[in-house]
Every structure is written in structure tokens, then in C-alpha cells.
Amino acid sequence: MAQKGKYVYEYPHPAVTADCIVFGYDGKALKILLIKRGLEKDASSTAYVGEWALPGGFLDVEKDKTIAHTAARELKEETGLKLSVKDFKEVGTFSDIKRDPRERVITIAHYALVKLARVQADTDAEKADWFSWNDIPHLAFDHDKILRVAFSRLKQDIHFEPVGFELLPEVFTLPQLQNLYESILEVKFDRRNFANKMKHFEILSEVDDGTPRRGTRTPLKYHFDKENYDRLKNSGFQLEF
Amino acid sequence: MAQKGKYVYEYPHPAVTADCIVFGYDGKALKILLIKRGLEKDASSTAYVGEWALPGGFLDVEKDKTIAHTAARELKEETGLKLSVKDFKEVGTFSDIKRDPRERVITIAHYALVKLARVQADTDAEKADWFSWNDIPHLAFDHDKILRVAFSRLKQDIHFEPVGFELLPEVFTLPQLQNLYESILEVKFDRRNFANKMKHFEILSEVDDGTPRRGTRTPLKYHFDKENYDRLKNSGFQLEF
DNA sequence: ACAAAAGTGTTAGGCCTACACCCATGA
């Protein structure tokens, strides 16, 4: 561990952190991963003990290749979730001079989308928990604000890249996909129009799981055509609602 | 001036800078404001002397309220241009561990749009100059990359907010407006469709400067209806091309 | 006189929106 007072600069330097907004979807509602502060042993985290907060932590100046690496590393350390650096999208910088009572800390917020089912098992339930969007507790620092900005960013991004693949299980139904979009955009769509629109993109393939459908009451199952999905993601995509 | 070695931290801290991408438009092409490094007296800038770079500089940990304030302050100091903090839009963070040879420096890039004519007079020509997009010299650090990202961000943003007001002179012509859009989006439009589209937004009013037009060869002059322009800017806007 | 610049309006096609009926399940 570093000796106190070891690092000396000619001019004042701020501390820099990365915070993570991790979105998941449980088939009904959008969820966000939060941690309870102060339970970790990290001596640098002595503010807002006991409060809920976004996972995140300090840039390792000597080791983190980019600030996105900080996000990935800290998320892993604090929640157990192991994501790839490229799963993180930068949301923005929060740099208000008084946002941390201890010293000047600027943070770069990043969001990530995960398949909830796959990931709940990996989450360290001692420190971290998933919250519904409508059920977020009061958060430490300016994390409420960060969360709102991240959410509105997701809301924008969904118009330009398909987003279901990251959030839904491998196999899903059209009503699930629609509900996901409705949760993120906070609106309701017409069932038929939504289905038509999605089918035009040709990224959905029906999954035949052998069960003969005896009625329309049980929804059809789909998975994404990864090839077309990726092509769409790269070639640009415009979804109007 | 700060005494060497005055600022001490328990953990290593990075330096943080704000860089500015200032776009202008001269009626023909998009321009970018650059500075020549090493001419200023700031002792902290001893790398890449003599090269062109984006204006920008270090966060003043004790005084800059946000990183956008750093951008505004440094732009003023380095080029003479005085912009308001809210004229800056955050582009993103560039944090690669080796992007500055001296120490770990992460930068938050910001772009701004200015009326070139009004502003050229204020620009300190000793240190700063305007370059056409197609005529950018080699830049210091990773500023080439930052510039490319900022430009593609502007390209995106133009679909969601009207952008002419900031870049064009008070009075302008439709061909100028179209050329501006074509310069930013790097495409060509049909004259008639462009005019129709713009007129539907009802943000253009004809300016009657007394001169009776004797032919169609001289374009009509317009100015923006500020009220409708702002309403559009706030209420969201969707421009398809 | 000819090329270049600018103004103007119409039509066809595609996309979005609104909308109704049928079937099967579960209460």
C-alpha cells in the first residue's frame, strides 16, 4: 500500500474516477446495479458510508490504459461483474467543484448493458443489488444526476443501434422485446406496428423449440440473427418511434 | 507562481485538461481554430513546441467550477476568443495512458460553434489561426483523433438541433445555409428539397434590405426567427437527410 | 451568346400510423 504523502506535483491535480451505470432487464422492467458504500476495505472511500451509489472508483494512474479500463476494473472489484472494456459507453464528465466533499474529484460516467439472468449469479450480493428504475433509493454524491443523464443517453442511443441483444436472454419473445423498448422509452406502442417494424430489419429469427404451439396465446420465440444484427449496428440504423 | 513540489497526495493523480474544438464557417467551408504551441509563457506546456494543436489547458483545481469552465478560460487565454461556458458541448474523454509523454494527462474535449466573421477580429493572430477542414496540419498529441471525433459528433448533432444560427452571420442566403449543411455532412443536396425542408420549420424570415431584386441570380437574404429557432432547439427536432 | 447560379412546384413511392378480428388459454 502506498505510503501517505508520496505523490508530489508542481500544480494541484484532481482525483479522477470512473462510475458505472449497469442496465439490466428482467423481462418486466429495466434494472440498475447499485452498491452499498463503505463495506469495502478500500481506505480511499470514507464518504457517504452506508449509502447506495453507482459502482466505480479511482483511475489507477500507472495501470489503467484508459478510463474505460478503470470502469471495468472497478465494476469487477465492487460487484463481481466481469465485463469487457468495449461494453462500456461513455456518458459524460461530472466535474462540479463541490461534488465530492473530500477533494476535487471529477468522474467520467460509463454505461453498460447486460443480460440480467446470466449476470445475477456473478453479482456479489453482499455489496451489490439490482433496483428497478422506479425504485431507486437516494444515492451518494451526485449519482442521482449521473443516473438520470445516463438513462437519457440510453434513450437516445436506442434510436441508432439495436439494443435488445445486449439486454435480453438468447431466446425471447416479441412482447418481451416490445416491453423492453417501452421501458426504456417510457411510452406504449401498437403491437402490430412494433412487430412490422422489427421484422423489416431482418434481425429476428424464429426459434423452433419443438413445442407445437396449440394457440396464439403462447408467444413465439425468437433469437437475434447475430450477423445481420452486427451489420446493422455498424452500418448505422435509424429507428423512428 | 506555485513552488515546485507543493502539492502532495496519498495516491497518484492524473493531470486533467480541457481541449476546445472551435468550428467556424466562412461562407464556403468549415473552419477550425488551432494554436501554435510553445509561444505562450505557460511553463507547464513544454511538449510539442512549435506544432499546431487544439486550444486547451489544465483544469484549475481550485477555481474552475466545472471542466467546461476550464475550456472557456483556456480558449480565452490562448486565442483571445471569449465564449460562454454553455457554448461548449462535451465531446468525450481521451485518457490513453501514453497520450502525453510528460505525465498521465486525461483530457475532456469540448466543441463550440461560432460566427466566424464576428470572431476573427477577436482572435489573437500571433498564436492562433483558422484552418479549413481539408487543410489541417499535423497536430500535437492525439489531437488529430480528437478533432475527428469532434467532427463526427457535430455531424450527428446537426440532425437534432438546428445549427445554422451559431455558425452563420445574422443575415445569410439559402445557398449559404445549404452549403453549410453540405460541408458538415459531406454530401450534396437537391436545392429544391433543401429549401422546402427548411421552410417547413418556419425558422427563416426573409430580410428586405430595400434592394429590389432584378433577377433570381442574386439569392434572397434571410435571418433566423430566433423565437421559433429556440423553441425548436428545446422541443427536439428531427432532420432527415 | 452561353454557362452558371438561384428561384420555384408537382408527382410517385415508401414509411408510419391507426385500426379489427380471430384463436386459445386460464380464471
Next chain:
DNA sequence: TCATGGGTGTAGGCCTAACACTTTTGT
């Protein structure tokens, strides 16, 4: 048996894209 959930197709309107001619100026 009735309410609920899910699947499916069509017609109208709006927006977009394509397109031609006239005027005047500058060479």
C-alpha cells in the same frame, strides 16, 4: 364463458426524393 394475451394485414396520410424550366448575370 369471459377476459386476457397474442398473432396477423390493410388503407390513408405524410414525408422524402426525384425531377425541369425560367431568369439574370458575368464572361
